[in-house]
Amino acid sequence: MTPAPGPFHFWWRSYDTESPAGPEWHSIGVSGIQEREERLTGHHLLYGPAPAWADDLLRISRAVFLADKHAARSRSEDRWTRAFRLSVPVSDPDLWAPAASGPLPALLQTLTADVWDVSLRRMRAAPQQGAFPAGEDWRAREVALFSGGLDSLSWAATRAAVPGQGMLLLVTYAEKNVEDVQREAYAAVKELGKRSGRRLWQITAGQTSGGRDGTVVEHTSRPRGLLYTSTAVRFAAADGVATVQVPENGQIALNPPLSAARSAALSTRSVHPRTLHLLNKVIESVGGRVRVENPLAGHTKGDVCRAAIKACLPEASLERTLSCGASPRRLRGLPHVNCGTCYPCLIRRAGLLSAMDSDDTPYETAPWRPGLSDDRIRHWRALQGWLAREYSALDLIGDLPLPPGSRTGEWLSVVQRGRVELRALVESASGARDVA
Numbered sequence: 001m002t003p004a005p006g007p008f009h010f011w012w013r014s015y016d017t018e019s020p021a022g023p024e025w026h027s028i029g030v031s032g033i034q035e036r037e038e039r040l041t042g043h044h045l046l047y048g049p050a051p052a053w054a055d056d057l058l059r060i061s062r063a064v065f066l067a068d069k070h071a072a073r074s075r076s077e078d079r080w081t082r083a084f085r086l087s088v089p090v091s092d093p094d095l096w097a098p099a100a101s102g103p104l105p106a107l108l109q110t111l112t113a114d115v116w117d118v119s120l121r122r123m124r125a126a127p128q129q130g131a132f133p134a135g136e137d138w139r140a141r142e143v144a145l146f147s148g149g150l151d152s153l154s155w156a157a158t159r160a161a162v163p164g165q166g167m168l169l170l171v172t173y174a175e176k177n178v179e180d181v182q183r184e185a186y187a188a189v190k191e192l193g194k195r196s197g198r199r200l201w202q203i204t205a206g207q208t209s210g211g212r213d214g215t216v217v218e219h220t221s222r223p224r225g226l227l228y229t230s231t232a233v234r235f236a237a238a239d240g241v242a243t244v245q246v247p248e249n250g251q252i253a254l255n256p257p258l259s260a261a262r263s264a265a266l267s268t269r270s271v272h273p274r275t276l277h278l279l280n281k282v283i284e285s286v287g288g289r290v291r292v293e294n295p296l297a298g299h300t301k302g303d304v305c306r307a308a309i310k311a312c313l314p315e316a317s318l319e320r321t322l323s324c325g326a327s328p329r330r331l332r333g334l335p336h337v338n339c340g341t342c343y344p345c346l347i348r349r350a351g352l353l354s355a356m357d358s359d360d361t362p363y364e365t366a367p368w369r370p371g372l373s374d375d376r377i378r379h380w381r382a383l384q385g386w387l388a389r390e391y392s393a394l395d396l397i398g399d400l401p402l403p404p405g406s407r408t409g410e411w412l413s414v415v416q417r418g419r420v421e422l423r424a425l426v427e428s429a430s431g432a433r434d435v436a
Contacts, residue, residue, distance in 0.1 A: 007083035007117075008071040012063035014089055018124065021087070028066045052091035053286040054237035060118070061230035063088045064108060064223045072217045082114045089123035096120045099285040107278035110400070111269055112222040137199075141166030143236040144245035145228060146189075146202065147173065148182035150321040150348060151296055153189065154308035155247035160193040160200060161311045167199040169239070171232040174206040177330045181322050181337055188317040195312075205231050225270025229279065229292055236290045246271055247296045249304045250414035251347055256391070257399055258343070258382035269400065273297065273411070277403030298410060300418040301351025309355060319361045323348040328364050336364035341372075343379045347418070350425040368429040387423055391415060 011020040013029040020027060067086055076082045090096050100118050108116040142159060146152045159168050170189070172182055186202055193200045232244045248271040255268055269275050276292050283290060296304055308318055325342040328334040338345050340363025352359040365372065367380035393408050396415065402408060 007085050007115075008067065009085045010063065010067040010070065010087070012059070012066075012086070012088045014059060014123070018089075018121070025087070026070070028063065028070065030062075032066045033062055048238055048240070050234050050238035051288070053095070053283075053288050054234040054290070056090040056096065056120075056286070057283070057288075058230045058234045059090070060088050060104075060120075061223070061227045064116075065221070065227045068112060068114075068221065068223050069216045069218050073220065080113065082112075083117075084108075084114055085117045085119070087119045087121055090120045091123055093120045093122050095286050099282045103278050103281035103285060107226070107275065107282060108223065110272070110275055110278060111226060137167075139167065140169035140201070140235070140239040140241055142245070143169045143171065143232055143239070143241045143243070144247060145173075145232050146170035146186070148175070148178065148185040148322055150301075150308075150318060150323050150351070151247045151249050151252075151304050153185045153313070153317070153321050154304045154311070155245065155295055156189045157192055157308050157311040157313040160189045160198050161196050163196040163198055165198060167201060168193070169235060169241075170200065170202045171228075171235055172202055172204045173228045173231070174204050175322070175327075175330060177333065178322055178327060178337060181320065185317070185321055188313060192312065203235060222268065222270075225268070225275075226279070229270075233283070233288075233290050233292065237288065242289060242291060244290060244292045245295050246276070246292060248294055249299050249301045249347070249351070249418075250297050250411065251300055251418040252344065253294055253297055254396070254411060254415060256386075256395065256415060258379070258386040272400060273406060274400055274403050298414060300354075300414060300421055301347050302354030302417075302421045303351075305351045305355030315356055316360075318352065318356075319359065334364065336362060338362075339364045341365060341367040341376050341379060343383070346379060346383055346422070346425065350418075350421040353425055353428060354421045366429070383422065384426060387419060387426065391419065 009020075009022075009025040011025040011027050013027050063086055067084060071082050071084065073080050073082060097120075100120050104118055105116045108114070108118070142165065144152070144155060144159070146156055156168070156170055159165070170186065172186070175182065182204075190200055192198075229244065229246055232246075236242075236244045253271040253273065255272065271294050273294075276294060279292055283292075299307070305318060309315065320337075322337050323344050324338040324340075325344040326339055328336045328339050338348065338361055340349070340361075345363065346367070348361070349359055352361065365376065367377045391412075393412050396402070396408060396412055402411065
């Protein structure tokens with residue numbers, strides 16, 4: 001399937017037989033995503049059925065995710081910004097009308113830098129709800145995303161070490177070729193839970209695109225984080241949990257661009273405070289009682305590592321996590337989990353060095369090694385240029401505005417403390433080159 005040049009029209013078919021409104025509409029649906037909606041809505045470990053709005057939110061997020069993958073940015077006028085028209089069935093279009101005309105398109109534009117016109121039509125048939133256990137013991141008291149990365153591992157370890165808090169539900173999105181990393185991270189958290197007596201459970205959902213709905217043509221994936229978070233929100237709503245924790249250190253959550261060429265959604269904004277604010281506005285507008293928060297917003301990567309060590313997580317467990325934005329194992333089938341040269345890897349290096357004075361992560365390579373291609377060292381060069389410039393509150397809010405009521409000084413402090421960690425990494429690399 002190759003959609004015509006924008007605007008791109010996508011019609012999500014799900015639990016209805018209604019045909020698209022016209023020939024310009026391209027059908028996408030549940031067969032285009034690995035995890036069937038029926039499995040998520042009928043998961044046997046949920047305490048009770050999720051409210052309809054939570055099912056709707058997950059369906060909208062799936063539709064956005066798949067539409068994004070089926071619309072090539074290279075076909076837009078500036079080779080980035082696209083225009084979408086998206087039609088998705090929901091349980092009550094009138095309930096969703098305020099969200100569809102306000103915070104929902106704003107949320108999607110913040111995530112993807114595209115223009116979204118979202119039409120929400122009435123769903124003709126509802127998904128089947130599964131059977132649920134009656135016992136309170138199965139009911140989660142806390143819900144958090146758990147990717148197997150350093151940040152989510154640190155947060156889960158911190159919470160697992162606290163006894164008497166009820167079940168901690170960790171929602172994992174399956175990552176192809178790094179399943180062993182995710183299993184090992186969960187095993188480390190589970191061990192802490194055994195020591196403290198804290199009950200833990202993990203739900204793994206595969207949200208990979210593909211299938212008979214067409215070949216994926218766009219390899220960026222800015223709305224992927226929304227899909228993961230909406231999955232966790234649905235589980236929290238089913239169990240009556242008021243908050244979903246999305247752990248991401250403040251440096252990466254803000255993700256300030258290292259150069260003008262990386263502004264706005266050219267850098268990922270999945271956990272940016274504006275993104276979470278708009279997502280919470282969407283949920284509030286449909287009467288939802290779940291709030292999405294980032295518990296590590298005030299932490300640098302070094303802070304995250306120190307918190308994990310304080311929770312008695314072995315340093316080796318931190319070094320075996322996945323932080324890479326382009327994992328060589330996942331993308332190229334290589335044995336290494338972290339490439340060592342992308343921006344998330346550089347943040348990781350700086351955090352581990354700050355917390356442990358060392359980093360024995362088996363990276364694929366280091367950007368300061370001689371002989372690397374320009375592509376392999378471009379993040380390193382951009383980072384050094386960024387650290388050489390002053391960074392102020394104007395830079396912070398100039399890239400993407402913070403939500404109303406934000407304390408700009410606190411966010412700026414996170415960036416400035418992170419810059420100190422990154423400068424220490426640059427100095428350490430310089431010393432390593434001198435010794436070599």
